[in-house]
Each structure stands twice: as C-alpha cells, then as structure tokens.
Amino acid sequence: MTYKAPLKDMLFGMQHLANLEQVAQLPAFEDAGLDTAQAVLEECAKLNEDVVAPLNWEGDKNPSSLKDGVVTTTPGFKQAFKQYAEGGWQGLQHPVDFGGQGLPKTIGAACGEILNSANLSFALCPLLTDGAIEALLTAGSDEQKAQYLPRMISGEWTGTMNLTEPQAGSDLSLVRTRAEPQPDGSYKLFGTKIFITYGEHDMADNIVHLVLARVQGAPEGVKGISLFLVPKFLVNADGSLGARNDVHCVSIEHKMGIKASPTAVLQFGDHGGAIGHLVGQENRGLEYMFIMMNSARYAVGVQGIAVAERAYQKAVQYARDRVQSRPVDGSLNTAAPIIHHPDVKRMLMTMRALTEGCRAMASVAAAAYDAAHHHPDAETRAQNQAFYEFMVPLVKGYSTEMSLEVTSLGVQVHGGMGFIEETGAAQYYRDAKILTIYEGTTAIQANDLVGRKTARDGGQGAQALARQIEATEAELRASGSTHALAMAQRLQAARQAFVDVVEFIAASAKARPNAAYAGSVNYLMLAGNLMAGWQMARALLVAERELAAGHDVAFMQAKVTTARFYGDHILTRVPGLREAIVHGEAGVNAMALEAF
Structure with missing residues (x-):
C-alpha cells in the first residue's frame, strides 16, 4: 500500500481555518503564503511517498540492532536520512541565521505530519532534534549556538x-x-x-x-x-x-x-x-527542558494525526478491494466490496472525521504559535500564546487517543486479515500506542489542562474560547442549510457541556482536588472533541460557500459530509463526558484501596 499525502485537505485547513495569508503578513514570514506552502508540501510529499514510506514496513520487520555498543538502523534508513538532511527538511522552521529556512510552524507542522505518516519510527529522529534545537535557541550561550545549531539544523548532527x-x-x-x-x-x-x-x-x-x-x-x-x-x-x-x-x-x-x-x-x-x-x-534545567517538552508534545499530537491518516488510507483501499456479501439495500444481487456496507462506511467515516478534525485543530494551533512569536502587537502575541498553550495538551492528548481509536478501527475494517501482521494494518495500531504515553501521558496532559490551563485563571481563558465557538454557532444558523443547522445544534450542546465542566473544574480544583482530577482525562477528551468539532463546523461553512461558488465541488461536498458526520457521531459524545466529570467522582474515588 502506498501512502499519498493529503495535500488538498492540509492546504484547505491552512488557507481557510489557520488563515495562512495572515501568518504570511507577520514579520519574517512575508514569503510564506499559500503558493509557498503548496510548493513546500508537494516537495515534502515526493520525498516521503517515494523514499521514506516504503521503509516503514521494513523497519517493523527488521528493527534497529545493537552490537558492541554500536546501533545499526534498519537498512535504508541511513540513506533516507541523508536525503532528508540534504533537502533541508530538518531546518524547515528554524532560524535563517543558523542555516534554517525560517518557515512558519503552520507549514512545518503539515510537513511533520507527512513525514510521520510515511514512517513514524524514522520521524522520531528529526522530532527529537527539533526539540533540542528549540532548547538551545532559548537557553544556549552564543558560543553553544554557533558551534552546534548549524550542524543540527543541517541534519549533520x-x-x-x-x-x-x-x-x-x-x-x-x-x-x-x-x-x-x-x-x-x-x-x-x-x-x-x-x-x-x-x-x-x-x-x-x-x-x-x-x-x-x-x-x-x-x-x-x-x-x-x-x-x-x-x-x-x-x-x-x-x-x-x-x-x-x-x-x-x-x-x-x-x-x-x-x-x-x-x-x-x-x-x-x-x-x-x-x-x-x-x-x-x-x-x-527543568524550565529549559519544558521548552523541548512543549515542542515535542505538539509534535507527538501531529504523530497521532499522521498514523491515523495512514491507517485510514489503508482501510479505504482494503474496503474497496475486499468482496464479501451482498449490500443490505439490494442494490446489487451479487457479493460486493465491503465499502458498500453501512457499518464499514461508519467506521471509515469515523476514521476520516476524527483525523480531519484533529488536523484542523493542530493547524489552527500552529498559526497561533506563529502569531504568538512574531506578531508586532504585544497584546495579540499574548492572546495567541494563551490560545496555543491551551491547545497543546489537546493536540497532544486528544489527537493521540484519537489515533488509537482510528488505528483500531483500521484493523477492524480488515476483519481477520487485520489481525495478521503481513497485512500491515496492525503495525499502525501498535505504533500508535506509544503516542499516548511518551512526552507526558494522557493523564499528565489532562492534569496540565485542569491545573495550569483552566483552574489557574478561574476558567476565564476556557470561557473566552466558548464565546468564540458561540459565534460560530450563530454563523451556522445564519447559513440556514440543513447541514449547518444540524451542526449548530450539536455544537451548542457540546459547548454548553464544556462550559458546565469548566465551571465545575474552576470550583473544584482547589476545594475538592480528587473530584476535579478524577474527571481530568474525560475533560481533556471533551475539550479536544469540541475544539476539533469547532474547526469542522468552520470548515463546513467554508465548504458550503465554496460549493455555492462552484469551486472544487467533489472535495467541498466531501468536506461538508465529513463535518456533518463529525457533528452527529463524534460531537454527540461530549454531553455524556460532561455527566461523567460532574457526577462521576464517587465511582472513581470511593473504592477502598485494599478492595482493588
């Protein structure tokens, strides 16, 4: 199975949701508009589809090995890394002063997804190098920067x-x-x-x-x-x-x-x-290491999106090829590819909607990072920094938990063949599990969301986000289409659940910490689901406008359908999570320890 980078969806998100043209007006990013993004992504896709992706299965069968203190990587990795480095990919979003290309995170994150979809194991080397570069840029001496950064940014080290x-x-x-x-x-x-x-x-x-x-x-x-x-x-x-x-x-x-x-x-x-x-x-040291951690946490969230995309593509291909049973609606009187069956479509739509929602959320967060670091106005920088910091545990926590659901569904679509290693579907499932653990487990992201990102300011930042979501609901109602009205209803219910939980967390975090933290991961999943759903609602509005103008009809129609599915099947999980958080403490904390 070959991997094809989802360039059209990435560019849609950058253009219409992350507002890349606004990012391109920031000092230092003047040349980083949509044309640049498209050119960079196309080159990135070429390298990863042709060189890096074919090594993924090989790495699973023939992993790195250690002998006499020397580690030899999978055959082909060394040569692929040389091509990666020579192409300047390690330096994509690092400063021009040290040999980087100085592109915004909005573009760099999409390239990161492509690399990780191609080969998660391979991509970890550049990911950790990026974190080390960030730490040295922030805390290193001039001498350390001069001596180490150019060679790390070039991929030599x-x-x-x-x-x-x-x-x-x-x-x-x-x-x-x-x-x-x-x-x-x-x-x-x-x-x-x-x-x-x-x-x-x-x-x-x-x-x-x-x-x-x-x-x-x-x-x-x-x-x-x-x-x-x-x-x-x-x-x-x-x-x-x-x-x-x-x-x-x-x-x-x-x-x-x-x-x-x-x-x-x-x-x-x-x-x-x-x-x-x-x-x-x-x-x-811990303060500096957290710079690496925050860089890596966002990047691991992107890894979740990446492996989900790869699993989705593989599942779609299998569902098109695998012939089994007649369609339940009698549209064919012979056995047909399983993609005709409603439950297979449900699984594929779940995989697609979750992946696209998280991709959009990550892209919008990346644009906020760019504005937080480069906008000339201090107040705008501060607002974007606060938004980005709120989003990091969601991008990391929700996107990686999502990847487990998606890769598991990928195995399920394959049926018994999914359980057979040679099919390849199981590798994505196994690879995805680490993403909820390293660079801070889901519970650690959730603790951060409860303590630092919600309770610390009494929930004010979270409430401000809820007001932005409410404005999107108004736009959906004004649109008046069947899909937009349905999405407005789902989004409103999810937002109200979020507001209730934010109030509960703000009131409980200090007074009843066991109650607040018992629901912390559920709160993270609720907030991540809502933020991704909000972006899908915004995407629906854009896609309807583009359809009205007759632009790229097939793509925009699919985007509307995917957004509607997200609203009906994924946003609807949010109110149930609210119940578990607000009323669920006794079930978590009441059991005597010796009774476990």
Missing part, C-alpha cells in the same frame, strides 16, 4: 532529550544523574538515562545529548536540576569532531511498536566522566 532514569519517570524530582564542576568550566556527568529515543544510531556524524542532572550541593527536588549539553563526540574549537565522549549505549529496548526507532539506555561516566557543558543557568 542529531539531538536527544535525556530526562528519564530507572527510578525517575514522570516525577523528575527523583533525577540522580550528577554533574561535577571542572576547573575549565565544564562538568563531568555520571548516571544512567533510559528511554532515550535515537540515543545511539548510525545516521549522523554526532549526537548532541541534552541531559538533566544535579550539580553537587544543588537543592533537592525539581529546583536543583540543571541542563547539560553532552555530545557523543567532543567538538573542537574549529568545529571538527574530537575524542569519543564517555557516554555509551548499553542496551536498546524491544518494543511493542515503533520498532525501527532505537530506544537506548545510555550510561554516562563509566570511564572517568562524560564531559558536558551547562546550558543556561544552574538549577533552571
């Missing part, structure tokens, strides 16, 4: 994020890796880090590890963690590579999915100490 230790998963206050100051201003690091994505591989000349560690005498807990830059090979003053640093891969994990991505256990300091350099100030 890759980057990693080293947080987790055997005893310190989501609770980073337990980090024990230690850093000892040296007379020359460097540090020596000692400790073990686990779950390090592309912590060792053969695709680049050097690997730049960003490592959380404690300097001797630092305060206990998260306040005493610093961030260090620890390269695999030391870098000489002239930029050439020097001696091998004392950081070594001692094993790689055997995983349920993303098998081609080497997940390393790294040992620092077994032979005298790994030489590292402080990034920013001592004891502010």
Whole structure:
C-alpha cells in the first residue's frame, strides 16, 4: 500500500481555518503564503511517498540492532536520512541565521505530519532534534549556538532529550544523574538515562545529548536540576569532531511498536566522566527542558494525526478491494466490496472525521504559535500564546487517543486479515500506542489542562474560547442549510457541556482536588472533541460557500459530509463526558484501596 499525502485537505485547513495569508503578513514570514506552502508540501510529499514510506514496513520487520555498543538502523534508513538532511527538511522552521529556512510552524507542522505518516519510527529522529534545537535557541550561550545549531539544523548532527532514569519517570524530582564542576568550566556527568529515543544510531556524524542532572550541593527536588549539553563526540574549537565522549549505549529496548526507532539506555561516566557543558543557568534545567517538552508534545499530537491518516488510507483501499456479501439495500444481487456496507462506511467515516478534525485543530494551533512569536502587537502575541498553550495538551492528548481509536478501527475494517501482521494494518495500531504515553501521558496532559490551563485563571481563558465557538454557532444558523443547522445544534450542546465542566473544574480544583482530577482525562477528551468539532463546523461553512461558488465541488461536498458526520457521531459524545466529570467522582474515588 502506498501512502499519498493529503495535500488538498492540509492546504484547505491552512488557507481557510489557520488563515495562512495572515501568518504570511507577520514579520519574517512575508514569503510564506499559500503558493509557498503548496510548493513546500508537494516537495515534502515526493520525498516521503517515494523514499521514506516504503521503509516503514521494513523497519517493523527488521528493527534497529545493537552490537558492541554500536546501533545499526534498519537498512535504508541511513540513506533516507541523508536525503532528508540534504533537502533541508530538518531546518524547515528554524532560524535563517543558523542555516534554517525560517518557515512558519503552520507549514512545518503539515510537513511533520507527512513525514510521520510515511514512517513514524524514522520521524522520531528529526522530532527529537527539533526539540533540542528549540532548547538551545532559548537557553544556549552564543558560543553553544554557533558551534552546534548549524550542524543540527543541517541534519549533520542529531539531538536527544535525556530526562528519564530507572527510578525517575514522570516525577523528575527523583533525577540522580550528577554533574561535577571542572576547573575549565565544564562538568563531568555520571548516571544512567533510559528511554532515550535515537540515543545511539548510525545516521549522523554526532549526537548532541541534552541531559538533566544535579550539580553537587544543588537543592533537592525539581529546583536543583540543571541542563547539560553532552555530545557523543567532543567538538573542537574549529568545529571538527574530537575524542569519543564517555557516554555509551548499553542496551536498546524491544518494543511493542515503533520498532525501527532505537530506544537506548545510555550510561554516562563509566570511564572517568562524560564531559558536558551547562546550558543556561544552574538549577533552571527543568524550565529549559519544558521548552523541548512543549515542542515535542505538539509534535507527538501531529504523530497521532499522521498514523491515523495512514491507517485510514489503508482501510479505504482494503474496503474497496475486499468482496464479501451482498449490500443490505439490494442494490446489487451479487457479493460486493465491503465499502458498500453501512457499518464499514461508519467506521471509515469515523476514521476520516476524527483525523480531519484533529488536523484542523493542530493547524489552527500552529498559526497561533506563529502569531504568538512574531506578531508586532504585544497584546495579540499574548492572546495567541494563551490560545496555543491551551491547545497543546489537546493536540497532544486528544489527537493521540484519537489515533488509537482510528488505528483500531483500521484493523477492524480488515476483519481477520487485520489481525495478521503481513497485512500491515496492525503495525499502525501498535505504533500508535506509544503516542499516548511518551512526552507526558494522557493523564499528565489532562492534569496540565485542569491545573495550569483552566483552574489557574478561574476558567476565564476556557470561557473566552466558548464565546468564540458561540459565534460560530450563530454563523451556522445564519447559513440556514440543513447541514449547518444540524451542526449548530450539536455544537451548542457540546459547548454548553464544556462550559458546565469548566465551571465545575474552576470550583473544584482547589476545594475538592480528587473530584476535579478524577474527571481530568474525560475533560481533556471533551475539550479536544469540541475544539476539533469547532474547526469542522468552520470548515463546513467554508465548504458550503465554496460549493455555492462552484469551486472544487467533489472535495467541498466531501468536506461538508465529513463535518456533518463529525457533528452527529463524534460531537454527540461530549454531553455524556460532561455527566461523567460532574457526577462521576464517587465511582472513581470511593473504592477502598485494599478492595482493588
């Protein structure tokens, strides 16, 4: 099965929902309008459809391997990464000053989806490098930026994020890796880090590890963690590579999915100490690492959309080809492809609507990020930053949970053949599961949504979003079409449920924390469903206008149908989630611990 990038849907979302032409008016993005987006996406699609996508199944069968401390990636990965780097794709949305192309996130995110649809395991290497680049741009010294960023942005070197230790998963206050100051201003690091994505591989000349560690005498807990830059090979003053640093891969994990991505256990300091350099100030490491985390959290949400798209395409192809049973309406008196059957259409429409809704939500969030960082007006920047920050846990949490539903449906469409590995449908299901876990589990995204994004301001930001959604409902009613009126009804019910929950969370988070947090993941799913549904409602309005003008009739008709399906079948889940959140605490917290 070949992958085809959904360029038309991506460009529709960018143009009509994310308002790319407004993004292109921001300083630094003057050349990043729709024509640029289309040209970039077409080139991106070409590389990923022809070179990267064919390696996906191969990576699942023939994953990365470790021998004598050396990791060899799947055959073909090294050559594909070389083409990726030489094409300038790693630098797509990084600053021109360091050799990047300086394109907006609105375009970069769509390219990220294409890469991840083509090959989730392969795409993890650039994803982690992007996060490391972001952290150095924010907190690195001028010298560190000059020495490392051009080579990371060019794809010559890759980057990693080293947080987790055997005893310190989501609770980073337990980090024990230690850093000892040296007379020359460097540090020596000692400790073990686990779950390090592309912590060792053969695709680049050097690997730049960003490592959380404690300097001797630092305060206990998260306040005493610093961030260090620890390269695999030391870098000489002239930029050439020097001696091998004392950081070594001692094993790689055997995983349920993303098998081609080497997940390393790294040992620092077994032979005298790994030489590292402080990034920013001592004891502010967690703050800097969160820059990487926020970059990565959004990107993982895009991974969810990407794997869902790939599963949808595969399921549609199978449903067109697989002949079984006569249609229930008697339209054919012989066995027909299963795509004729209403329940298969329901599954395919669910897959399509969820994927398109989340894609639209992610695209709108990316445009807000661009405005938050580049708009000349401070108040506009602040508003967009607040919107983007509210959306990050939804893009990450909802889109990845959505990908599990979609990839599971993909297996179901295939029936018994879906359970057979050779079909390929199961790989997407297995690969998708990690997305709800790494870079902060769904529960951690939900805790963020409850505590930082809702309770902290008494729900004011969330209520402001609800008022924007209410304005879209008015537009739908004014349109007057059958589909628009039905969508207005669904959107109103979902928005009202959201408002009720926001009020409940704002009132309960401090007074009854167990009650608020018992419903946290349901709240995330409710909010993500609503925000994606809101974008589908906006898409419906655009598509109806375009249809009236006779533009791209087949595409616009399909968009209206998909949006209507989202309203009737997916937005309708929201009121039930409201009931579980507002009235469901006793069922979660009442059981005596010993009774489990």
